[in-house]
Amino acid sequence: MRPAAPRPTIKTLSEMTGYSIATVSKALANSPVVTEATRAAIFAAAEQVGYQASLRGRSLRTGKSYQIAVLMPLSVAKSHEWNGVEHAEILAGIAEGLEGTPYRIAVHLVRDTEDSLATVRSIVEGHQADGLIFSGILADDPRVALLLERGFPFVTLGRSRNAPPHAFVDIDSGWAAQAATSRLIDGGHRRIALVNPEPSLAYSLDRIAGYSRALAEAGLPVDPALIADGDLTARHGKAAALALRALPDPATGFVCVNESTALGVLSGLHETGVIIGRDASVIAYDDINASAYFFPPLTTFLYPLETLSRVLAQFMLRLLEGEAPAALTHFVRPELIIRQDDCLHP
Incomplete structure (x- = not known):
């Protein structure tokens, strides 16, 4: 019986990529001092050899949870129509945008605005996530106000009409x-x-x-x-x-x-x-x-929507690297696809 291959380590990745152990460690911790090109090369090597860092150990070292919380209305999850399709595409886009990073999605189901606000407060105060993404933005959104007050990283799909500048992706x-x-x-x-x-x-x-x-x-x-x-x-x-x-x-x-x-x-x-x-x-x-x-x-x-959701994830990563929220805005107009003359023919 052949002995099992040794488990790849940070030293393995260092030897494969030519980067120092310190640089590899920083890249795996998603440190902002590592360039995107270096990080990409190190993550590619890690995927090639099946390297899996201890997320728990990394969390203890960095104080991060490596969770990105995403709020989803409970009514969507229970819907008997196709309402859930939109939120499935949001989750798929965010997941794709986080690929190659140590961050993972943590979905939180919420019943209504009051429950959503309580969930946001629990996430922030309990350090359950490093950032938060949510949609269904209200004109005067108490979640946005709370997160701005606490200085907690967040990105919204949609804009709050009456809030100070914050990171968002929105459709016109x-x-x-x-x-x-x-x-x-x-x-x-x-x-x-x-x-x-x-x-x-x-x-x-x-x-x-x-x-x-x-x-x-x-x-x-x-x-x-x-x-x-x-x-x-x-x-x-x-x-x-x-x-x-x-x-x-x-x-x-x-x-x-x-x-x-x-x-x-x-x-x-x-x-x-x-x-x-x-x-x-x-x-x-x-x-x-x-x-x-x-x-x-x-x-x-x-x-x-799935493309826009990838931007949500990219903005979240940039926030976590220290970029200013006001600089992270993406506003697009939908494409008109004409299939009828849309004229009245009395």
Whole structure:
């Protein structure tokens, strides 16, 4: 029986890469004094020989947990629709962004804003993680305020409207809502509905602002009855469509918060005998591009959520290396994919 190969050590990596044991040790500890090129070479060698450092030992030496906490709404985890797809892509993107580093994701399920704030406080005070990533940002977000006060590293998917500068990745929801509404106006629609998330969310207010700008530019009034607030489900989309078509002057154009609600809107319109492309037009907004397979296929504002989530991870690593949060902002506009003329054909 052949003896087992000796377990690779830091000395092994030093001999393989030509770097000193001190440099290898610093690279494995993710020290900011090691260049990215050096760190990459050392991690590549470690992966090649199957080197596994003792995370517990490293934590004792550095005082770090090597955990990046990610908050996920419990309602998503329990959803019976496809709400969880978005959060699965967020987690996948963050995990990819952390590859080659000693950091790992720790998912924390939260029920609501109060529970989320308590979880954030517990993570910070209990030193359960070295940084925090979360989405679902409120216009006045108490989590952002707490983390800024404590000086704890965090990156958000979305921006808090009223907070001091902080690290974030965000999509220009206001521009997308304005562009979608303007497209429907150009197609002859005058009764345009906004199927929107809860107004406590920062991007919900951005979407209302963009929608309102488009109407104002066309000389059309904003009718509050045409703004349908709710969750991000197909169920909400269908209920909104049924209510909006039941108005004395029903909606003919629909700007949807995501493809899930757009699917529900299609179902509601079909139930009321409305023909898409003749009596009504629907524009979707999402990251998985499922609307290409809806019948009929829908015009969509598409954004690559998994790619953006990798940026979340990169920003977190840069924060942990000491970079200023205000310098770590990434703001993008989604891509318009046209599949309908989106015109009203009475």
